[in-house]
Amino acid sequence: MNFRAFIRLLEKQGDLVRINVPVDPDLEAGAITRRVYETRQSAPLFESLLNSNGFRILGAPAGMRSVPGREYSRVAAHFGLPETATPREILEKITRASCATPLDPVCLPTGPCKENIRKGADVDLTLFPVPRLHAEDGGKYFGTYGMHVVQSPDGQWDSWSVGRLMLRNKNTLVGPAMPQQHVGMIRDMWARQGLNTPWAMALGVPPAALAVAGMPLPAGVSEPGYVGALTGTPVEVVRCETSGLYVPASAEIIVEGEISFDEKAPEGPMGEYHGYSFPEGKSQPVFHVHAVTWRNQAILPVCVAGLPPEENHTIWGTMMSAQALSLMKENAMPVDMAWCSYEAASCWIVFSIDTQKLAKMKTTAEAFSHQIAHIFFRSHVGWLIPKVILVGNDIDITRIDQVVWAMATRSHPERDYFTYPSLPGIPLVPYLNPEEKQQGESVKSIVSCLFPEEFQGSHRARPASFSHSYPASVQSCVTENWSAYGFSDR
Ligand SMILES: Cc1cc2nc3c(=O)[nH]c(=O)nc-3n(C[C@H](O)[C@H](O)[C@H](O)COP(=O)(O)O)c2cc1C
Ligand SMILES: [Mn+2]
Structure with a gap:
């Protein structure tokens, strides 16, 4: 339930590489992270980024591992599950929350995300080492592993969702808010009243919160309550500086502002979840930033989308699997x-x-x-x-x-x-x-x-394989004598 604790856990599991040589957030950090996914290595924590003002980046927060029996450990760590957890065990934990009572967040007076505060004219997003992730991208991406925080105008529905945001200038971002996705649905509710949507993006949030923000729960279901039900602990939140929205208290970085109801700007292209980069960008809603708050030496988590496996597959894919399983059972x-x-x-x-x-x-x-x-x-x-x-x-x-x-x-x-x-x-x-x-x-x-x-409940044929084609006695004889035959353990 805490991003820093998650990083400490990865380190304890031998699944974190602290990078202390200078790395350029312009393409180099992205290229390293891409290679990490594709070779299934440990998550890189970039601690000496060029021109970074002391900010850090965590790449591949939910990449796959190559260690046999521990391939899913970084995903499992998002849910407080052991390193050896299987996909089935991970889904069991996530889907159990769909039958549980939602557990609403608890509000604290303040929290680590308020260690530094900049408001109004002092907001400058270019202070952060915002990475350019792929050479073909239309810009630098500030939000690839953060969650949008919005609320319906009637105050009944709190929505947390993962969606990308490109840096536009020192106090605006731009990104998609499709009307079928809940951030877009809620933006439309505000826009129908001619209003901008009060909005925040929280980065470096509790990993379980990020995962649920990437889960397609039905419209009207508040993600914060689902996170509480999943983890068994209410999420600790604090009030935003410039709106009545609530964000995770331990978050690394909070960006607060409004989603414009009418203003759009070019966004993208970006290497995407399906594994391709298309040549054209699109016109997308502008996000105005009125305040930014952060922890000391804040860590910006980053997903470098593209060929699997990255977080659009390991987190989004897992959360879609869980939601689909619940739907089929219902x-x-x-x-x-x-x-x-x-x-x-x-x-x-x-x-x-x-x-x-x-x-x-x-x-x-x-x-x-x-x-x-x-x-x-x-x-x-x-x-x-x-x-x-x-x-x-x-x-x-x-x-x-x-x-x-x-x-x-x-x-x-x-x-x-x-x-x-x-x-x-x-x-x-x-x-x-x-x-x-x-x-x-x-x-x-x-x-x-x-x-x-x-x-009709019968089978046409049985698989011809080690586990199907031999009596149990023969199978155990073979496994027990495996090394005696001269084979290695596996
Ligand atoms: C790493 C990651 C990146 C994502 N990027 C986007 C995105 O840019 N746009 C989008 O619509 N959905 C994106 N998603 C998927 C949404 O988060 C997901 O569909 C979620 O259900 C949306 O929340 P909602 O159901 O409350 O609308 C991403 C998911 C993950 C895990
Ligand atoms: Mn939702």
Whole structure:
């Protein structure tokens, strides 16, 4: 529940590299962080950035690790789970909170995020080492791992959400606020009254808060209460200097201001979650900054978006998986696990189907897929994901090799591929054409990798493998004698 404690934990786990040689926030820090993701190394803490005024940067806050059995440890640390936690254990912890009572934040008189305060004409965002992350980006990105804090005009809905923000000048930022995302939805509520939206961005927040801010909970559900339910502790918050919004007290940096209801400016392009950088930027809402507060030697957390795995896959993908799993369970669908394969760059989700329960439904691949499509694609989480893959629960859907095997060997090219035209969806998906992006609508798909027999509770064939093809006695004999045969441990 505290960003500095999270960094200490990574260090204790041997998963942090303190970089004390001078590093340029212009491209060099981004390039190092990219290489860290792609080689699955420890998170870099840049402590001697050029022209940094003592500010620091943490890269790859939720990158994957290469240590066997600990691949997910940095994600697990966001939720206070052990280094060895599996994706299934991580989802169990996140989804349990959906049935729990929300635990509202507690308000403190002050907190570390108020150690330094600059207001009005003294605001200067260029004091911070705002990194240029990819050479093709349209600017420097201040917010890639922070959360927007906004509230509906009636005060009933507190929304925390992760969204990017580009530096525009010393007191304005610019970034997307799509009307389907809650920051955009709330901005529209204020704009309808001709008002700017009171807004803050909090960076270096409790890791569980950041993760929930990246979770597509339904509209009207306040993320702060969900974070409390998830961690079992209320989030400690403090009041903003210039508005009635509340932000995490221990945050590294708080930027306060308003989202303009009408003013727009060019933003982007930026290397994005799907793994590409498109040549054009877009016109996006301007965020005016009226105050900035920060901890001493503040640390700016940074996601360098692009090829998986980075935080858009490890955090966003995990949180979408959790929300989709809760949604399927609420609708009594026989789904026992959901997983946005990190390798698929948050563009598909795999559902693990409990085939015993499936057989009781007396359904078919077509009818079952239509049922899933109806529930999923119209939901807030389903708006974000264009493709669904259904797989029997003999497959571990968090293992991409097993998912590929099931897709290749179990889906009939004619009978198991279903498409659903004219559905609303996130316009950032790379294969969409300009018209589809413009309309915000396109075709979505479901691939059923369920054998016809699985709808009747039987199996066509058994996997031919070590764990399926030998009696238990032979398996244990082989494992026990493994090194005696002359093999290494694994
Ligand atoms: C590292 C990271 C970066 C993200 N960047 C954006 C972004 O720039 N724009 C966006 O709409 N969503 C972005 N997301 C996804 C949203 O945070 C996510 O869809 C979340 O559900 C939005 O909150 P909401 O459901 O309250 O609208 C990002 C998520 C993560 C984890
Ligand atoms: Mn929300």
